[in-house]
Amino acid sequence: MLALTHPLEIQRPPIVHFGIGVLPKLGQWVTSRGFARPFIIADAVNATRLSLLGLANASCFGTVKPEPDITNLEEAVAAAEAAGADVIIGFGGGSAMDLAKLVAVIAGSGKHLHDISGPHRAPSRIAGLAQIPTTAGTGSEVGTRALITDPATQNKIATESLHMLADIAIIDPELTATVPPFITAATGIDALAHCVEAFTSRRAHPLIDDYARRGIELVGANLKRAVENGRDMEARSALALASFYGGVCLGPVNTTGGHAIAYPLGTRHRIAHGIANALIFPHVLAMNAPAQPEKTAWVCKALGFTGSTVEEIRKGALTFCEALGLDMRLRAHGVPQDDLAAMAREAHAIRRLLDWNPIDLLESDILQIYRSAW
The missing domain is CATH 1.20.1090.10 (Dehydroquinate synthase-like - alpha domain)
Structure with missing residues (x-):
């Protein structure tokens, strides 16, 4: 165990909204930042309740896999680029939020996962990044890491970068009320x-x-x-x-x-x-x-x-x-x-x-x- 005198750095999103009823803060933030083309990354379940987010003109990639792989990531990146996304919103559990982190730094960069995987290799992102968890488990909304499965090796590829830290995390426990x-x-x-x-x-x-x-x-x-x-x-x-x-x-x-x-x-x-x-x-x-x-x-x-x-x-x-x-x-x-x-x-x-x-x-x-x- 490290001593109390050992230096330690904690990085968290600059804005964290927590509590019942905070979800409307997303629309307020999107508007205040001037984002015009929100792009939501969600699993199939959460893709059916996008109306809860209160966003106009939003596009969605709604087929996040439970254990996303490289193909799933590439599909999400292509969809975000086609939509001209200027803010990426992860809406779901850890899989959706991890995918959102990677899409935010890859879309429009010309890079692929193997170009940025590992620690501190991801490029700066232009798009905004918001994370909205709908389960209480991964804590991915406040993190800088993302995991994607490589089908060729059946191993998880880890990517870590401060550029994947969300601008805002909105944690509304009401979203978890219907979780089985x-x-x-x-x-x-x-x-x-x-x-x-x-x-x-x-x-x-x-x-x-x-x-x-x-x-x-x-x-x-x-x-x-x-x-x-x-x-x-x-x-x-x-x-x-x-x-x-x-x-x-x-x-x-x-x-x-x-x-x-x-x-x-x-x-x-x-x-x-x-x-x-x-x-x-x-x-x-x-x-x-x-x-x-x-x-x-x-x-x-x-x-x-x-x-x-x-x-x-x-x-x-x-x-x-x-x-x-x-x-x-x-x-x-x-x-x-x-x-x-x-x-x-x-x-x-x-x-x-x-x-x-x-x-x-x-x-x-x-x-x-x-x-x-x-």
């Missing part, structure tokens, strides 16, 4: 995983720990409430805030082993990001516990259980997730047992995350996690 219980549960565990992985990371920092602790508490106290009653707006608001805090954690610290191990579930088996992280979360929390015993004990308490051994922690976290209605078996989500070894090799190669995990996870350790989760 399963997705509410899965995305809520994703937000939890962001906070926990940053909290226990080798580069954890006291400044980020404060955000992580609060996010963990909010999920522990409110996720089951939101799953059981989607119109519980106090719980929905708490989860939206937890997701935001998780997004703040991702900037200077980021995730570790849990996300690395979850990625092959999405790229190889098309399991949505939220449930992929939920399926892995209990196992990584438990395996990392010996390296972070005090922080892990605090996490367990915030989630409503105690555990003094690795197995007790794993069972406690599994019970927490199962109480949300989640089937926590990989095989129940279409993962074949004979692919676990290949997944372990692929996950072990994601060093940008695994190098910061609190313990050194061998390929055999990752395979053990997959087998336990299967």
Whole structure:
């Protein structure tokens, strides 16, 4: 863990609107900035409710995939260029918002993903960028990273740039009220995983720990409430805030082993990001516990259980997730047992995350996690 004296930089959108009823702030901002050709990037569900945004003359790319790939990105870029977009608006979950970030820096630049992927290679953008989350999970609305799957390698390509930071983020929990219980549960565990992985990371920092602790508490106290009653707006608001805090954690610290191990579930088996992280979360929390015993004990308490051994922690976290209605078996989500070894090799190669995990996870350790989760 980094010391309090260690320098740390946090970057967030210069404007963040949070709370029930803040969505009309989008139209006000678009008008005040003089944007004339808004371009919305949304998944198929949110593409049916564009009227909520209150924008005139807006175009839309409404076919964002749950795990967007390079082809999906190229289609979105072409549509934005054809529309002459002067402001890009991500409207949806993490997939739509990640795609919006990349479209904002690629459209009109003549560049392709391979020209800008990695850290700090994206060009300055001319278009504005607004992010509007409709789930409480990824925290992508406040981040500078985007992930796209390469179909040729079945790996996620990460791009990071301050040029992909939104000009404005509008977080209206009312937009999450219709999210089904399963997705509410899965995305809520994703937000939890962001906070926990940053909290226990080798580069954890006291400044980020404060955000992580609060996010963990909010999920522990409110996720089951939101799953059981989607119109519980106090719980929905708490989860939206937890997701935001998780997004703040991702900037200077980021995730570790849990996300690395979850990625092959999405790229190889098309399991949505939220449930992929939920399926892995209990196992990584438990395996990392010996390296972070005090922080892990605090996490367990915030989630409503105690555990003094690795197995007790794993069972406690599994019970927490199962109480949300989640089937926590990989095989129940279409993962074949004979692919676990290949997944372990692929996950072990994601060093940008695994190098910061609190313990050194061998390929055999990752395979053990997959087998336990299967």
